[in-house]
Structure formats: structure tokens, C-alpha cells
Amino acid sequence: MALVVPAPAPRLPFRFDLSWPILIGFAAALCMLILLPLSWLVYYSFHDRAGGFTLANFAQLVTDPTFLDPLITTVILATSSAIICCVVAAPMGWLVARTDMPLRRTVRALVTASFVTPPFLGAIAWELLAAPNSGLLNQAFRAITGAEQDEYLFDIYSLPGLIFVIACYTFPYVFVLVANALDRIPGDLEDASSILGASVWTTARRVTVPLAMPAVLAGALIAFLQAMTLFGSPAILALPAGFHTMTTKIWSLFQYPPNPELAAAASLPLLVLTILLLRAESFVLGRRGYSVVGGRQGNPRLVSLGRWKWAALAVVFIVLLNPVFLPYGALLNAAFSPVASQFVSLGTLTLHNVEFVFFELSATKLAFENTLILCTAAATIGTVMAVVIAYMTARKAIAWHKALGFLATAPVAVPGIVLGVGLFLSYTRPPFVLYGTLWILLIAFVTIALPSAYQQLYSAFRVVNPDLEEASRILGATRLGTLARITAPLLRTSVIATWCFIFVGVIRELSAAIMLFTSETKVISVLIFDLNESGDLGAIAVLGLIMLIVTFAVVVLINRIPGFGGVRLRNT
């Protein structure tokens, strides 16, 4: 979007422009947010308990099988989930973006639903569905086929089970990337192909697929990273299955007596691997992204599927059974059933779990308050930071703006549990003792949310022509004044989408929260995790459903506010 002329800075001697100190303040805050925890992480990993320099932590990491096994497991897990995600999500993205399949908007909404479902909640729901003996699906299987007591169709307590559950809640990343890319690819090229006589399938194979390939690859990498750094699902399923992943292993190092040095050392491979993969991603995208430089030239032509469109829809709904319909059904069943593994009927329906959660469980109220405070605060602060930083980088407002953009994106490379360890090490010691307050959680959540918030707003800024801003500046407004009165209102939709995005992301966050909470600063995700420890599935189902209702309510409400409309949750 062309025109990026450095804005001429007006010299108005009688008026002090606060913009500079504020912008520099933001840059400093960003450094603190990211560099401080990572520095402590690296420091700890090279030191022993007494504070002397050592490589023993790393030596233990590469020689001790209790660390090597989880590392191998994690790599298998992440690779398989990424492959499954691509195989399932890329064709779905194409169906939704490029064909005349019915109910395309509904399918997008349902994928969003699986995207906002916390992975740990999905894992618990799948326990209810596919535990080998008590799982509802296995019970139904035995009832239908008359199979023996011990026979089962699915065993969720296994590596394939865990891979499946992770893929269920990771595939939206691939789907959204592919669908968005296909939305943007102009139809002209495909038209040209058909005019030249290629069949629908040849066009798809020779034109559409190559154009979508960068998005698929990017999606695969994101899916790999998500699966590798996920804590919730493995923490629920890996222990009963009898293995550890890197994230659960790191967490177990905080059992008494805690071993933060080893935990820090075990975190570094995840960090290094993430950085390498992100470099690979930008390499791939950097090489191939130019193919769509043309921008939007008219809407893409939809491929007519003919009578296959209903078959396609059926397949899509069968896929969506797994992340959405079946798990939500299982949670509903568990919430109102006296025993979570029994199908509820009118005769057995009970409100006992609801009563327990609201009137007996004394942690409920505090956890809800904390969660809502943190979600709102993190969404607001995160959005403001992302707006300012995206403005500075998109408009090249200060020197070093590239570094700033890099810093804002850097937390992508820090898995939640690693950030949790880093923040724990940083903020339990002077000069910043924040552990035990909501501040430490707020810092974690803002840091985790910042990269995607920044990316969303950066691309939004890129499509807003700077003319209006320049007019405002020429008339004497400061940079921040212009940003607040001209640019931000223009970007209203993106800003609100970003706010929603962070809000929803914070509700489902567990991996950093599990390292950083105290009894006074417990959040819902941690409460659910604690309830899972003692197997209180009914209470979990109730809390989980409330969590989902709040999430959907926020998304829908924001969409309904007049003038705000058209917000879609999109992960750029």
C-alpha cells in the first residue's frame, strides 16, 4: 500500500510534545516485559543452587532418560498433530473460502468455537468421551456391537489419543490462515486458468494449491509450535497414559523440592526450537509471499461442487463433531448427570453439580473475579500497547522501529510455560516482587497476547492511508493526539477485534497461570486444573460450560454493540 513518506515533524516551539517520552517509555516497557524474564531464564539454566556457574543442568538434560523420553515424545506429538491439522484444515479452508458449499459462515463460526475452547477443557471432555472403559463413545460402541466389557474403540489415555485431542484444538490455526489467504488471493488467476481450458481440478492443483501453500506451511509451523508448547492437554492426559511431555516435565520440576535451575535449562530447548521454526517460517513466507502482491481484484470465483457440496458439508460436520459437538455434549451431560460416565435422562437429571459450584465451592467467586479482572485489564492494556507499537512501526515514527516490532513479536517464541518459569524467577526476587499479586499474571497475559495483537493491528495500519494523519499533524496535533483522534477511530473494528481476541485468549490461558498463581490470585483455568486432580468431573463440566458461555457472550455482545459490528475473530 505504497505511500510511506516520513511524516514531516512540525516544529511548534511553544508546545511540548509528550509523544517522545511516552513512545520511549513503551519501548522500555517492552524490553522489561520480554528481556528480563528471558535473561533470568538463561542465567538460572547455567547456574547451580549455590549460584556457581555450571553446565550440569544441560548435561543432565541430554543424558537422563527421564528428560530425553519427554523430549522425543514432544517432537513426535508436535509433528503428528501438525500433519493432521494440515490434512484436515487446509481442505476445509478451501471449501469455505472457494466453493459453493452451503453453510460456509456457520462452519467458520464453528471453527471459531473450537478455537476459543480451552485445550485443557477439550481434553477433559474427551476423557469423558473416550476413556477406554467409562468413555461415552466406548460405552455406546459396546452397547451397539455387544462387545465384551474390556473392549474399546478409542483409548484417549495414549499418545495417539493425546495427538488427536491436541489436533482438535490446533487445527483452527491452520484453517484460519488458509481460509484468509484464499479469501485474499484474486480470482483472476483462476479465471485465466479456466479460460485457457483447464478443468476445475487442474486449476485447483496448478493454481490454487500453489498459491495457498505458504499459508499451509505457515499453519503447519504454528500448529507444530502450539502442540509442542501446550501444557493443558498433556497435563490432563499424559499422566494417566504413563508418559511426560516437555511441558509437564518442566512443571513437575516445581514439585517439592523445586528445581528452578533444571526447569530453566529444560525450557531452553523449547525456546530455541521455537525461534528456529519461526525463522524457517519467515524464510518460507518471505520467498513465496510475493505471489499475491496484486491485492484484491474482485472477489474470487466460487468453485461449483455440484451434488458433491452436500457430501463436502457432511464431511466438514463430521470433522467438527470432534472439537465442538461431541465435547460440548459430553460436558453438558457430565454437568447434569449424577455420574459423569452415565448418559443423563430426565429421571436422573440433577442440579447437584451446579449447586456445588455456586454454593459450596468456596474458590468459585474469587476465581471468577480474578479471571474477569485479568481478562479486561490484559485486553485493554494489550490493545493499547499493540496500537501504539503498531503505529510506531507502521509509520516508522521513531528510529529503531524495526527493533520495536521485533520485540513485540518476540514473545511468540516463548512458550507459555517457559514464560511462566521466567516470570517466576524474575518477580519473586527484589527489586520487583510481584509474585502473589495479580500484576505478575497480568504481565504474563499481556506478554503472551502481544504478538498476535500487534500483528493484527500492524496489518490494519498498513491499509490506512496516512494522508489523514498527516493533515492532522500539519494542523498542529501531536503524534499521540493524532493517533487517539484520527487513526484509532479509523481502525475501530480492528481494535475491537484485537480486544476480543486477547480477552478470549486470557480466559483459556493455563500454562503460564499454573506457574504464577497463588491461592489469592487463582483463575478459573487453574481452578479447573485443581478439580481435575481429584477427579471432580461434574464440577469441572459446570465451570467449563460457564467459561464457554462467558467467552461466547463477550464475542457476540461486542459484535452487537451498534457501530462496532463486523468483528470476526481472526488469528492473523
Added chain:
Amino acid sequence: MAAGTFSRRDMLKASGAAAMTVFASPLRAAAPEPTAITPALIDAATKEGKVIFYTSIDLPISEKIAKAFEAKYPGIAVRVERTGAERVFQRIGQEYASNIHAVDVVNSSDASHFIVWRRDGLLAPFVPEDVAKHYPADQKDADGLFAGFRAGLSVIGYNTNLVKAADAPTSFADLLEPKWAGKMVKAHPGYSGTIMTATYEMSRDLGWGYFEKLAKQRVMQVQSSADPPKKLALGERAVMADGNEYSMFQIKESGGPVEIVYPPEGTPLIVGPNGIFKAAPNPNAARLFQCFCFTAECQQLVSDFGGLRSFHPDVKEKPGRKPFRDIKVMTEDAAAVEKNAEAIRAHYTKLFRV
């Protein structure tokens, strides 16, 4: 620590409790004068308005205790922080290391934690009147830092829909039979204090060889000792290799398809003491709560509703449950658990791979 003094007569006297070394330490300092529940104490506690109770007792019971207290002393809210005892211990350690004093009263199913807290000087001496008057000598700390709030057993169990009584395992040795491979659920000593204590007692009495063989049986591993009974009730596994007796009572008495087995090798005994922290943010509410916990009223509730065993002589055991005195138990040894905890965890992780 003094050596374990195990007296069967004491046990009978105390409505069936076994002696533990952690309580049998010689008198070193006089415990403070016992405190009764007085209007002044209630007033001071009500002014504070709340009390924070860290415990590993299964949630429905710990919240029941909280609700009973709130009903009796309106205006004082109890917040229950429930996780496995080992995680409670870790949590308190982590919080105290950062100078966060959130906990008022603690209850742990791993009595060895109290040895550490005593050594670190974290506990406040306080003796409720009921403890002084009614509790057997081996259930109260000589310095008045804590007393045995509850006793529990880690038992074998099975699902009666999945296993016929005649086929059910009757001993720990039975669990090693090939027919139970892949059919058992078990809790983890890294999370559960009950299982930590039980693992020590069993490795001492049966040897680690037992666990080596058990680990080859493809057991389903869960965290809390309250979970295996629930997995049995769901029908997820047919047999539990360990787990709370009290959770089994609750499920069985509300019609769940579970049955308890007391192994002839001896059933691991676990005592869960209660103590108050010196730096408790609500010291008076903590004292009132501690007093309440040891009253016959609360202990009867813990026994009836909770299925836990009580040391209060006035508590009547619910009919239909096997009387405590008739059960052959393994001796608890908190001092040894304290010394060996890290080694037990490491050995266990090596065998069970998690």
C-alpha cells in the same frame, strides 16, 4: 525423633488409632494452655471475617467442614484451598519463600510436612480445649504445634459391576496377578500425601520389589488419592491399587458400585494433622477454626459425612463400616517419610515413568 512406639491398647482407647512417631516426641517444651471457644475469641474472629484453610481433604468434605463452621459462626467465611498434600506443601513453600503469608490453618495428609514446618519455625503453638481434654497423648504434638485431625487408610478397591466378589483381589500380592494387568488405577506420591505416606510404608513392609512388579501391570496413573475411587465409580477401571478409604465410603454409601478390600499384609495408615501458621493473616479466626475442627461436632461430621477416622473418643463410627480397631494397619512413620521423600519420589518415577 523418637523411635516408633506402637501400642495396641492405646489404639483401642483412642477409638482405634495407631501411634505415630511424629507425635511421640518426648516432651521438650510445655504446650501452651488449652484454649476454649469463648465469646471473646468469637468476637475477635468475627472482626477478621475470614479464614483460609489449605488442605488436601477431598473437596466435598472440606467444603462441608467450611459450611458447618460458617453456619455456626456467621460472618466468618472459610475459603478452602484444596489440592494434593504434596502440592499444598509446595505451594506453601513457594509462597513463604516469596514472603506471601496467605494460609491460616493447614491440614496435610503427609504428617512429615509438619516436621519441616516445625523445623522452619513456621507453626504457632496453640492447643484447642478438645485436644487437651480428649485426644490421646500420641495424637498431639508436645509443643502444641499440631494435632491429629483425621486418620485415613489407603485401601484396595474394586468396581462391583466389573468384578464379582469371588474374583476380587484380596491382598496386595493378588494385584500382581496377570489378570489385573491394564485394569488398575493408582494415585501418585508426587501429588498425594496419602500415597506418599502409603508408598513409604509399603516399600518398607513389602519392599520396592512389589512396586517394581506393580509398575509392569500397566496401571492407569492419576494424581490425588481421592481420584482412584472416582475412577472406579465411573467404571473406568475395575480395581484400584491404592486410594482413600473415605472416598470409597462416600461412594459406596451413596449407592456407587464399589467395594473396599483390606489387605492382610496390612493397610497403610495415614494421619492428617492440623496446624496454625505463626504468620497467619487471620490469627483469631484461625484459632477459632482450629478449635472447631477438633470438637466432637466437627469430628462426627468428618466421620459420618466424610468417612474419615477420628481420634476424638466421643465420635461414634457409622454402622456398616469396618471398625478401625479390627483393621490391621501399617505403622506410620512421619520422620522416615520426611527423610526419604525425595528418594521415594525419584524411585517411583523411575519405576512408573511418570
